[in-house]
Amino acid sequence: MPPARKRPRSYDPAKTRAAVLAQFGHVRTAVGTLTPEQLAAPTRLGDWTVRELVAHIGVALLAVDRLLDEPEPAKQDARLTDWPAAIATDAGAIADTAHRLGADHPDLDAYLADAERRLTARLDAHPSGRLLPTSAGALPLTDYVVTRAVELVVHTDDLNAALPGLDVPYDRQALATCVRLLADALAAKAPGGSTEVRVPPFAVVQCVEGPRHTRGTPPNVVETDPLTWIRLAGGRLTWTDAVASAEVSASGERADLGPYLPLLG
Numbered sequence: 642m643p644p645a646r647k648r649p650r651s652y653d654p655a656k657t658r659a660a661v662l663a664q665f666g667h668v669r670t671a672v673g674t675l676t677p678e679q680l681a682a683p684t685r686l687g688d689w690t691v692r693e694l695v696a697h698i699g700v701a702l703l704a705v706d707r708l709l710d711e712p713e714p715a716k717q718d719a720r721l722t723d724w725p726a727a728i729a730t731d732a733g734a735i736a737d738t739a740h741r742l743g744a745d746h747p748d749l750d751a752y753l754a755d756a757e758r759r760l761t762a763r764l765d766a767h768p769s770g771r772l773l774p775t776s777a778g779a780l781p782l783t784d785y786v787v788t789r790a791v792e793l794v795v796h797t798d799d800l801n802a803a804l805p806g807l808d809v810p811y812d813r814q815a816l817a818t819c820v821r822l823l824a825d826a827l828a829a830k831a832p833g834g835s836t837e838v839r840v841p842p843f844a845v846v847q848c849v850e851g852p853r854h855t856r857g858t859p860p861n862v863v864e865t866d867p868l869t870w871i872r873l874a875g876g877r878l879t880w881t882d883a884v885a886s887a888e889v890s891a892s893g894e895r896a897d898l899g900p901y902l903p904l905l906g
Contacts, residue, residue, distance in 0.1 A: 649720070650825055652818065654769040654783040660814035661702075661786060662757070664793040668698055668800065669753050671809040680749075684803040685877060687736065691803050693743035694796060695753070700738060701792040702756040705785065708773040709763050719778025721822065722829040724788050725874070727777035729906030787818055794819035795875050795905070798868060802877075817843040820867045823874040823904055831901045836861040836893065840870045851895050861893030876903030 672695050680692040689697070719727075728735075746752040769783035794816055797809050824844040835851030837859040838844075849861070865873070869888045872878035880899035883889040891897065 650821060652783065652787050654786070656814055657783070657786050657790060657818060658764055660812050660818055661789045661793060662761070663812040664790065664797065664815040665698075665702060665753075665757055667810050667812065668695070668793065668797060669750065669757070671800070671807055672753065673750055675804075675807075679804055682803055684799055686799060689736070689739055690743065691800065692749070693739040694799055694803065695749050696742035696746060697735070697739040698793065698796050698800075699746075699749075699753050699756040700735075700742065701789050701796070702760040705773075705782075705789065706759045706763055708775065708785070709767060709771070709782075711774050714772045714774050714779035717772055717779050717781065719775070719780050720829070721780065721784045721787060722826045723777040724775065724780070724784075725791075725823065725826045725904045726830070726906065727775070787822055790815045790818040791822055795871060798871060798875075798877070816867055820844050820870055823871065826904045827874070827898070827901060830904065831898075835895045836863060836898075838862075838898070839864040840867055843867060848901075849895050849898075859893075861895040863889065863891045863896050863898060865889040873898075873902050874904040876905060 675691065680690065680695070682691045683689075684691060684694050686694060742752075764782075764786070767782055769781060771782045772779045773782055773785050775785055794811060797811060801807055801809055820840050820843040824838060824840055824846045827838060828846040828848045831848045831850075833850035834847045836847065836849040838846050838848060839862065841864070851861075865883070865888060869878065869883060873880060873883055873889070878888070880889070880897070880902050884891055
C-alpha cells in the first residue's frame, strides 16, 4: 500500500490516454453485442435507458473535441480535484444531451467509432499542456483526459448494473486513475489528517479535520474496494448502506465519511 498523499498527484499522459482508449474499447465491444431490448432497458440514472447511457459515454470522448474548439484560456485557474464537484452544474444539460443523442444515433457502433477517432486525432494534434475551458475552470488537456477515465469507469459500472451478466471489464490503469482522482477529491473537500482512507491497491489519502496521525496504526481508518469507493463517490451507493452491508470498514470517531459524499456533483 502506497503512503497517503501529501503533494498533488501527477498522471503520465501516455498511460492515461492508453487507459481511456482501452476502457472505451471494452465498452464498444460490449455495446456491439446488445439487442434492441437490452438497449431499451432502464438504468439507475433516472429515466435514462441503456441506449442513452451509451450515447453519454460517447460524449465523454467528444467533450475533448468540443472544448478544443473553444478559445484557449489565458491561464490555468482550476485544479484537477475541482472537477468532480463542478459537473453538478451541468446535470440538466447532460441529461438532455443524452436523450437527444440516444435518439439521433441509431447506429451506436458508428457513433462510438467516430468519438474514438476524433479523440485520437485531437490528442495527436495538441500538446498535453493546452488549456481547456472546462466546467471546473481552465485545466490542461492532460488533466482533462484524466477526468475522461473517471467518466468511463463510472459509466461502465452503470452499464454493468443495468445489464447483469454483461460484465464489461475494467482496464486496470483506468480503474486506478478513477479511484485516485476521487480519493484526492475527498481529501480536497475534507482537508485534514485525522482519518486515513484506504482503497487498496490504488490509493491512500488522509482527510477530515482533527488531530493528525503520524505514527503507528491510525485511530480513524476507512477501507473499501475500488468499485465500492467509486459507487460511494458517484452517489450510486449511500454511506449508510455500504457500512451496513460491510462493503466499507470504518473505525474511529472521525471515520464517518457520509457528510462528504457523494463527490461527483
